[in-house]
Amino acid sequence: MGHAGETTLEEWVVKIALVGCGAVTQAVYVPLLSRRRDVFEVTAVCDLSQTLADTVADRLGAPGRHTDLGHLLAAGGFEAVLILASGSHGEPVRQALAAGYAVLCEKPLALTRAEVAALPEGRLMVGYMKQYDPAVRRAEELLAELGGPEKIRSIEVTVLHPSGESQLAFANLTQARDVDPGLLASLREAESGLVAQALGASAPERVRALYGVALGSICHDLSLLRRLSGSPAEVSHVETWGPAPGSIEISGPLRAGGRFEIRWHYLEDYPAYRETVVVHHDRGSLELTFPSPYLMNAPTTLTVVSRDDTGAESRNEWRDVTEAFEVQLDAFHAFVTEGVPPRTDAAGALEDIVTAQRIAARYAVQHDLQIGGEAA
CATH class of the missing domain: 3.40.50.720 (NAD(P)-binding Rossmann-like Domain)
Structure with a gap:
């Protein structure tokens, strides 16, 4: 300085x-x-x-x-x-x-x-x-004006997830072909050991795969739940179906009342990534529609559904092309130079890990599968 x-x-x-x-x-x-x-x-x-x-x-x-x-x-x-x-x-x-x-x-x-x-x-x-997305920040402000998490009746999340290759085809990525295969094998073995520590050495592959999706993709939605309503009080239902990684359904109670439901679908040939997060409250809804995260400055749409002065339904859309990743980088700069606290620190990230382990544990219990380690 x-x-x-x-x-x-x-x-x-x-x-x-x-x-x-x-x-x-x-x-x-x-x-x-x-x-x-x-x-x-x-x-x-x-x-x-x-x-x-x-x-x-x-x-x-x-x-x-x-x-x-x-x-x-x-x-x-x-x-x-x-x-x-x-x-x-x-x-x-x-x-x-x-x-x-x-x-x-x-x-x-x-x-x-x-x-x-x-x-x-x-x-x-x-x-x-996504926590730094302007539409998410606006939804948080509107929810606070309505009275906060206690006013939420439900949060419903749907993710349609095409292959990563199709999402990144435009980027002309350089590929790595010069890494020692033995080193890669040792790293995969070490990561498998960490998953065993989380879920137990006897956890079957479908429980491990579910945990991988929860921490690799669904964690974004867990982070939004954490910002909008607090981390879930518990996970009461988990189901999977379809060819791996398939479709995943997760639901349970919210900490301040109401319930959440997440439906995540891996669809290899789906035309484009799509994610919606809908907050239903006593007086209307807040609906966030996210584009592919790899498309820079593609706006997230916030649709505010309410009643107008005549009692008729009113739908207002709000967009901002400011890039969420860029806002996050600016937040990191403020964190380093001014000490401005981040939206997620180690404690917040730990909450998401705990929720992901609860997801894996609930699925294992429902299907009479082995579960151990931290998740037990």
């Missing part, structure tokens, strides 16, 4: 490192960070693939290129780290915090409660970009 009279906090360019150079980094973070050089300078990147590290570093003008997280953190030259790799982020976040860096970690924070408990004190923000 500059001396008084030279640089304001808003003008403070934060030097950052990126960990993970895969699909989300290439399709979302590279274009955003390329146009937001007013607040961030990428000085180093890290990926298991040297090809991906070089590709992303070239596009962002980053001199540091690493294939080992320990080497990246030791080399330094930055103030904050963005953890964007796939899988559990518990261990890389632990290392980055222990090294003294501020961290923005993509969801999920971890696969187990134990990983969260092992994190040292530090500055950690967990990335759920």
Whole structure:
């Protein structure tokens, strides 16, 4: 930070490192960070693939290129780290915090409660970009004006999820083909061990698969429930059907009253990603319709349903093309430079992990399947 009279906090360019150079980094973070050089300078990147590290570093003008997280953190030259790799982020976040860096970690924070408990004190923000969507923020404001979570009768979520390949076909992604297969196998084995810690070593594959979807995709909806009404008091029903990963239905009571229901469908050849979150309250509804998360500046639509002065139904639509991922990056900048609290910290991310474990446990109990570990 500059001396008084030279640089304001808003003008403070934060030097950052990126960990993970895969699909989300290439399709979302590279274009955003390329146009937001007013607040961030990428000085180093890290990926298991040297090809991906070089590709992303070239596009962002980053001199540091690493294939080992320990080497990246030791080399330094930055103030904050963005953890964007796939899988559990518990261990890389632990290392980055222990090294003294501020961290923005993509969801999920971890696969187990134990990983969260092992994190040292530090500055950690967990990335759920939909919480920063302007339409979501507007819905929160309207709900507060109506009287808050106690006024909610139900929250109904529907997700239509095409293949990731079809959603990202436009992005012309660079593929990684230079990572040692033995290293990849050891990482998969370690991740399987974490899932066993969460669900028990005897949990069958369909319970493990359900847990993977809950933490990999449905966690976005759990984070919205947490913002709108608080994390669910319990999970009372879970069902799955269709070819894996298939369709998933989850329901239960909300903490302040009312109920929630989530229906998530993996549809390989569905034309486009679609997600709706509808909040029904005593005087109307708030309906959020989300586009594909990889389409920059595609607006989420908020439809407000109420009665007008004559008693007739009124439907008003609200849109803002401000990109949610970009708002999230601005929030991280404010977190690093001014200490503005994030919308999700370690405690909030832990709530989502606990809810995902409750989902897996309820499904196992309903179908007389083995469940153990933290979920038991």
